[in-house]
Amino acid sequence: IRDTLQRQRPIRIQLLYGNRTPEDVIFGAELEKLASSRSSFTFSLVLSEPPDGYEGLKGFLDSTLIARLVGDVKGKTFYVCGPRVMYDFCEAALKELNVPQRKIRHELYGPAEDVGKEPGWPEGLSGDMVFEVEVAGKRMILAKAGEPLLNALERSGLAVTALCRSGECSACRIRLLEGKVFVPSQAAVRESDREAGYIHGCVSYPIDNLKIRI
Ligand code: FES
Missing domain, CATH: 3.10.20.30 (Beta-grasp domain)
Known part of the structure; x- marks a missing residue:
């Protein structure tokens, strides 16, 4: 994300960032800073186990929440990264939203060990x-x-x-x-x-x- 923004490529990036608790969030401060200084980048933090009184987004990155945050999925490409179980979950959500497979890209883990x-x-x-x-x-x-x-x-x-x-x-x-x-x-x-x-x-x-x- 940092690299893409620095190159000023003509694309918009929207990061939907799912975490369990605030303590699990990495690069949170940097992402906030980037989002506040670049109009081509937006950042939505979603907590599945928020602390009492948390007023931000709560829950999981399911189809309802993705649709709410992203709006019309047409023409958009989704890059999914995280633990395999999470991208299985998110990929199912994207399919529910009729995102074509070619518009879903994954984080990768390299060649098979054996x-x-x-x-x-x-x-x-x-x-x-x-x-x-x-x-x-x-x-x-x-x-x-x-x-x-x-x-x-x-x-x-x-x-x-x-x-x-x-x-x-x-x-x-x-x-x-x-x-x-x-x-x-x-x-x-x-x-x-x-x-x-x-x-x-x-x-x-x-x-x-x-x-x-x-
Ligand atoms: S397909 Fe990406 S390096 Fe082989």
Whole structure:
């Protein structure tokens, strides 16, 4: 938020900030200060366990409260961050308000710790299995099944842009020309990328020899 405001990008940010108690609020003073000095930023603190006499917003970030604070959701993008249980809750609320999935973005937690334990991982395939990856127009590299393809590319000195490392931002997209990769089911890869034959190196694990274009 600070960075976006400093760059004076032409967007409006509204922060709905859910906490249990006032003691749980982090960056509260800075957020108040930003909200009072920038017209493009507003800040609503919501407490689920407010102290006696608290006069601010109370409750949870459910669809009723979100609708009250945000108004018409049309054209707005929602960035949800916090504990997973909270964004499951907020995502359900946003769906009740008919916010399209493509307008809901998540805080991200990086690659799976052990992809071999993910549902759908090929039975009997060891994460240590090594596959050949032909990078079209460049060279052949080796990549382990249990590691995101992006890591193998970076280790080989092949530059691929990467930001979120969780399949969300599309920065690391790669054209898969041949072979198969495993993508954990919770990876938030854009449908349009899937349809266009792109994989995201940060959440794609080689389960076959591959040919790709970066
Ligand atoms: S770095 Fe964002 S999708 Fe891979």
